[in-house]
Structures are given as C-alpha cells and as structure tokens.
Amino acid sequence: MSVKIDKQHELGKLIERFTGQDGVHPTSIPSLFLIRESIITEPISRVNEPSFCIIVQGEKEVLLGEESFRYGSGNYIVASVDLPVTGQVIKASPDSPYLALKLEFTPSEILEVLSDRDIQPGKRKNAKRAMFISEVEPSLLDAVIRLSFLLDNPKHIPILAPLFKKEILYWVLQGLHGEVLEQMALENSNASRIRNVIEHIINNYEKSFRIEDLAELANMSVASFYRHFKEVTAMSPIKFQKQLRLQEARRLLLAESSDVADVAFKVGYESQSQFSREYSRMFGFSPRADINRLKENYI
Template sequence: MSKEIYKQQDELAKFIERHTGRDGFHETAIPGLSFIRHSSVTGPIYGVQNPSLCIVAQGMKETLLAQDRFRYGPADYLVASVDLPITGEVTEASADIPYLCFKLEFTQSQILHVLSDSEIRVSLKQNAKRAMFVSQTESFMLEAVYRLVRLLDYPKDIPVLAPLFIKEILYRVLQGQHGISLEQTAIEGNSASRIRDVIEEITSNYDKSFRVEELAEIANMSVASLHRHFKEVTAMSPIQFQKQLRLQEARRMLLSESTDVTDTALRVGYESASQFSREYSRMFGFPPREDIRRLRGKYDQRIKV
C-alpha cells in the first residue's frame, strides 16, 4: 500500500470512527451509505449482500459465497452486483483498532447512468462473470469516497453533491479490473442480466416451490444453460440459492418472532419440519432450538456487559 493510500485510509477510518462510536450498523443521511463497526472479531454472520460496494478502512473481513472465499482489508474493496446470500466474518478487530467499513448500496439504474455518460465500451457477448469480486483500492476512488463521507458534516450539500460523488465512485469501479462484472448485470440482453432476473424471481418468492424449467423460461435459456450461467454468477445452483435464502429468513424469524420450529419451516416453504431441521443444522452448525438459545444467550451477555 502506498503512503498516499495509507494516509487516505487513515483519514477515512478516523471519519467513520467519529460518526459511529459504538459497534453495529449505522445508516447515514446520505441515501445508500452506511458505516459498520466491530470492536472484536466475530463468528459467522449470515445475510444477503445486496448490490453494494464495501471498503474496509480498518481491520480485515472474510466473505464466503458458497465455496468462494473473499478476504479483504484496507488495500481492497468488495463489490456485489446482485443480491447474494453470503456468510461474513470479521477476522481482525480489537477495542483499540476496531473494524471499520464503508458500505455504499447502489441500483442498476445508477450503473446504467454512469455507462451512458461515459466512454466505457459495453459488450453483450461476454460470458457471465461472478457477481462478487475483490479489487485493489486506488487513490482516485478513495478521494471520491472521502469527498462523499465529508458531506455528512455539511448536510445542506448532500442533495446536490452526493449523487455526483456516488457517480464518480461507481465510475471508478467500472473502470477497474473487474468492472465488467458490474457492467454485465446492468445491461439488458446478456446472460448475466438474465440471471439477475432469475435471482429477483427466486428472492421475491423464496418460500414457493418452482420448477427449473420455469426459471429457464424467465432467462430465455435451456435448463442446462441456466444452471451453467447461474452457477457462474452466484457460485451455486438455483436450488442451493433458494435454500440459503429460506434458512436465513427462518433464523431471523426464530430469533425475532414468537414462532415455533414447525411453523417457521412451513412459512419459509418447507413441507417437512425434520428436513428443515437437518438442513438448518447443516448450515448453522446447531439444530434450530439450540441455535436460537445460543444466540439469545450471547445477546443477553452483551447486554449485561
């Protein structure tokens, strides 16, 4: 890491620290922008990574997409170009040097606006790329990022300047080594954008059964082609993708609502509670009831501390 980038990362870390002060997820007054802080390493954190750019200003994190492992810290940034069920884990953090992250969510429309106003050449014939990647952070991007976050100290400027700075940040991503992965999901007509349509269908109806032939029709592909392109984009099959969505939502329900295991299994689309429990244990390491008791115990312990 160059001295210039090190200095920029340090300034970004200090700014995030000033605007958070405590652990957790912090939304900001800038639409789509949030900060994340952890003062200790974490166990696996399950969730759906929406289209977003994450820059670690301090600390280190690993994100698991199926069997793909992405490790990134202050020298890197991570991008997800579609909704993806992932497992994240903060691997370097302490009370003195907390994990600090900048997260900027974006839409396909924003990507299209950047492409339409730039000279980036778009190809519809490229094979689908993985919808998650890590790239090296460059000074130009960090300059735009810092200009964006500083608007939090000048809220009257946010409506006018934030869209401009966000556009510049996305332009830098598109110009980067893996920018084509982001470009593909925004441009209609190529295989990646058609897989995006299938992902949206599964995500909106994760609790319903589907036939693979129906998904292939949405993508205007053969079943074999759908499987190949879907796995290339997401690192998993459509069935595996749906299963992860179901189990993550089930865990959220069990933790936040007064519902039993059987009822939860039915609500997320399982016909068999025993199958649900087996797959839940395989994904989270514990049967549903034990897992929720364990999570609540950790939460209660943090409250006492």
C-alpha cells in the same frame, strides 16, 4: 503509498467519529453506511444487496456458496446483485476496531454511468461471478473520501452526494473487474437475465420451482441457464433458494416465539426433519439450540 495510507487513516477517523459504537450505522447520505466492530464477530448470514464496501481497518471474510472472499485494509468488495452470503469480521480489537464503509447502488445507477461512457447495450458475454475483490486505487479512494466528508457539511449532500457516488461507480467500472457491473446492468446480457431470475427467487423463495421454468424466465436453455446461474452466484438455483429459506427461518425464530415446525412451513419446507437437518448443516446447531445460543449472546 504513504499518501494512500494517510487518506485511509483520515477516512478511519471519520468513521470512528460518526459511529462511536459497534454496528452498522446509516448516515444522512442515502445508501451510505458506516460500520464499526471492536471484536471478532460471529458469522452472520444475510442477503447482500448490490453494494460497494471498502475496509479501512481490520479484516473480514465473506462466504458465497463454498467460495471464500477475504479482504482487509486497502481493499474493497463489490456485490453486483442480491446474494445470500455469510460474513464474519476476523480481525478487530478495541484498540484497533474493524472500520468499513458500504455504499449500496442499483442497476439503473450503473446504467447512468454507462450511458455517459456511450456503452452500447446488447453485448451478450458469458456471465461472471457477481462478487469480486480489488485493491483501492487512489482515484477511487479520493472519491470515497469526498463523499464521506459531506457528512460534516450536510447542506451539500443533496447536490454533491449523487455526483460523488456516480464518480465512485465510474472508477469501479474502470477497474479490473468493472465488466461484472457492466454486464449485470445491460438488459440484454446473460448476467442481467440471471439477475432477473435471482430477483424472482428472492421474491418467491418459499415456493417450489422447476429449473425448466427458471430457464424459460431467463430465455435460456436449461443447460445454459444452469451454467450461467452457477457462475454468477457460485451455487445452484436450489442451493440459492435453500440459503434464502434458512436465513429467513433464522430471522423468524429470533424475532418471534414461533414453533420450529411453523417456521419451517412458512419458509417452504414440508418436512420438519428435513428443515432441521439442513438448518444444522448450514448454521452448525439445531434450530432451537442455535436460537437459544444467539439470544444468550444478545443479553
């Protein structure tokens, strides 16, 4: 156990060295990000891309629908598909900052690992929740450390980074919840059919849709589609779309000096009063009060 703690400490020192200040920091390794926060943060709503995230120090809570995922040092969290979530660092201080590493991946990268394991496509199992937490095993931690320390030797990144990333995905697939990734990548699985619908909703979040049309896109009955979608995302298709709309509305209001009514229309609402009610329910403040509050905090 002490060896594992020493390795996490070593990884933490590297994150501190390559960040230096709070925030999410891209690196010279494609799809690898280092994260540091020295204070407890406000809840941040965003679409979480398919990714693997390991916490080295501190704690974080992620809300997916009404479900809470809380994890800390020595744990990792995986999102196997794009998901609208709300995340908050809940344990951090200047003396002991929150330190984490995030590695984004694609279904094709998962398929590449599966093909090397000679996994036959076409298994149609029940879809499972697309987000899970596990304890970091030593073999997985070793692969993460090898990838991260390429930042000290950037000339080796083009050759070795893809190999180490593949090893990380391999160990996640070998883990307790590896089947979640496996099913999301296999094209004929129920999970991958839901993934296709999720991509469709994300690309067309401002448009109205019928559940029957989404079920047809997934090649499922309405009842089967609704059940699998809720199992994967922890929410209904309508709530999924609503969260996307409200997250984008918040981004637009922060980035532009737009009228609330104009933003509501842009993200697909026909009624400004309905938009304001749902915005307040999700973020705890009316649109204008929320944006004023956030802008004051940024100054």
